[in-house]
Amino acid sequence: MTVQKLYAGAKLREIRNRLGLTQKDFAAKLGVSLPYLNQMENNNRPVSTTVVLSLAMEFGVDVTELSTGDAERLVSDMREALADPVFADTAPPMADLRLTASNAPGLARAFLELHRRYRQTHERLASLDEALGRADAAAPxxxxxxxxxxxxxxxxxxxxxxxxxxxxxxxxxxxxxxxxxxxxxxxxxxxxxxxxxxxxxxxxxxxxxxxxxxxxxxxxxxxxxxxxxxxxxxxxxxxxxxxxxxxxxxxxxxxxxxxxxxxxxxxxxxxxxxxxxxxxxxxxxxxxxxxxxxxxxxxxxxxxxxxxxxxxxxGIPFFFVRVDQAGTITKRHSATRLQFARFGGACPLWNVHRAFETPGHFLRQLAETPDGVRYISLARDVSKPGGSYGAPVRRYAISLGCEVRHADMLVYADTLDTTKASAFEPIGISCRICERKNCHQRSVPPLERQLTIDADTRGVLPYEVG
Structure with missing residues (x-):
């Protein structure tokens, strides 16, 4: 089995700055040379086992910090942003996204903020263009x-x-x-x-x-x-x-x-x-x-x-999400590798959407995302009555889940066969960035894939995803 090397330069710098130490002092306390620390902080070298142990023993650092930072979230968020058609001919490869998330997380967040504001402006302008016949107003x-x-x-x-x-x-x-x-x-x-x-x-x-x-x-x-x-x-x-x-x-x-x-x-x-x-x-x-x-x-x-x-x-790294009846995400958080779409709704194959059909009952689902990670997901409706006759009822559904490797710690996993591959339903994040080619519930084509249109052939979808 190949052991994955740990590159955590940004997190190492963050820990050093939090401790208020210079590179020289930090290197001395870790028992490494200054050039070696510099190379680790710039991800030119992986973080050594000796350094990991020193962080734990010398500073009491929770070493899981080194491998559970923002990198996965940043990669997921950048990938979704780069699926925007504006980047159709310039989207960088996945390797570049991972390097950016690891080496320059500040730059990654600045890019995401810039894209978020671009989308807001674009959508606001489109709305104003339709309503007022012009498209020259700025979006807040x-x-x-x-x-x-x-x-x-x-x-x-x-x-x-x-x-x-x-x-x-x-x-x-x-x-x-x-x-x-x-x-x-x-x-x-x-x-x-x-x-x-x-x-x-x-x-x-x-x-x-x-x-x-x-x-x-x-x-x-x-x-x-x-x-x-x-x-x-x-x-x-x-x-x-x-x-x-x-x-x-x-x-x-x-x-x-x-x-x-x-x-x-x-x-x-x-x-x-x-x-x-x-x-x-x-x-x-x-x-x-x-x-x-x-x-x-x-x-x-x-x-x-x-x-x-x-x-x-x-505790167990859970994801939590709340959706309304239209499928719009109203609350979202994930401490897992599953990252929710920043724009639009969730995958229609996810059990959270079926919770409205069975009020008062928990629904269980074994699911697998396109990256091959498997999860157990729990869903239930959480309708909130208005407190009097005729008062409006707010209807939501929530989902809580984690990677299937934690299944033995969940009462909801009892009787589920987590060893059977066919028990896991294929789900995605959202249609526009999902890589699955033959999903029968796909609503829009994936933005990163070429489409083949054949007027003489009709499969599950009116196009084939390249």
Whole structure:
């Protein structure tokens, strides 16, 4: 078996900068020469076993950091961006993308940001051209996408916020009742909590110092909203410091991200990291048991499982996604090699779309992506009633999954034959970048492939993919 060499220059530089060391001092502590360290940081040499051991022993570094950085995400995102027809004649080979992701991740992110803004401008201009008969207006940037990418490249794990939430969630008061602990924390800041029949979930009046919660919401939603308000009041300094480090490009993006961090705190306080990780392993990741134990909804539990990436105490790397009835992705995160499409919907062969057909039931699927990686995927609907007759119902479906090598740690894998190749359904990311030639559910041709059109022959598709 060939042992894959570890090239992790960007991550090595990141660790050195985090420790505040010069190359000379870092090399001395690692027991290597300065030129050798320089070559490793520039990916001219692989990271040696001696260096890996020194990082762990000398600095206490979680060595999995070296192989679980942003490279796979960056390669996937660049590949999708380069599938745009504008790059039809200039798209670089995959080897170049991997080199860029490993050696120049900053450049890769800058390219992705540039392409994102190009797409926004292009789509905005097309819309204006249709509506106004002209195409010369500039498109605003998308703060929402900027925030989504922030969490995406943080591995959906924010250490300082997570640990602060864990301290709150494991306090004596929270151990008895987390909702009462949240109310007490708000009371300490001069905030009273009231309940009213209202269409929304939460309304805070800063002048009256009153938080009003809807009487229609489920108990788990009420707990979450109380903890979210605790984050905004009690942890404001921490949230602001985290936002300062993120350096968002607009106040709107910063405001959206602050709500995202408050939501993160609420989920992490409701399900404190260490206790939740132990419970997840004990129950073999049974979402219903975990929801009952922590007073959380199935969606909250699934989302929390996708954040369990604390260095030195990582859980299973999960992907998590939520889609609406049109197939549009409304939440997405992946700590696995599976990366979701940044634009458009998900693969129609994925079981998450069938969850709407079987409300209240879990669907299991063994799936294989075009790169040959196999996954186990769990899907379920998470419809949210409006709380009264005639109130609109929000309907979503969620999917949680991981690579099949972790199947023995999941209760949902029981009775599934993960050794049988034919048990795995072929799925993709999205049609426009999927390489499968004979998919019966393909909606559009792949952008990176040549098509053959034969008027005298009709197969599954009206064209053949080269």
């Amino acid at each position: 940037s998308s703060p929402w996408d900027e925030v989504r990418d922030f969490f995406h490249y943080c591995d959906n794990y924010i250490d300082a916020v997570d640990r602060a939430a864990e301290r709150f969630g494991t306090s004596a008061d929270a151990a008895r009742d987390v909702a009462d602990a949240a109310i007490a924390a708000l009371k300490a800041h001069g905030i009273d909590v009231e309940t009213a029949d209202m269409p929304g979930l939460r309304q805070f009046d800063p002048a009256r110092r009153v938080l009003t919660l809807s009487s229609r919401m489920a108990p788990e939603t009420r707990r979450f909203q109380l903890l979210l308000q605790v984050a905004l009041v009690q942890q404001n300094a921490l949230l602001e410091a985290t936002l300062d480090l993120a350096r968002f490009q607009s106040d709107t993006a910063r405001d959206i991200a602050k709500i995202g961090l408050a939501n993160y705190f609420a989920g992490a306080a409701l399900m404190p990291y260490t206790r939740f990780l132990e419970a997840a392993q004990d129950t073999r990741h049974d979402l219903e048991l975990l929801g009952s134990r922590f007073g959380a909804s199935i969606e909250q539990v699934a989302h929390r499982l996708s954040t369990m990436q604390r260095p030195g105490a990582k």
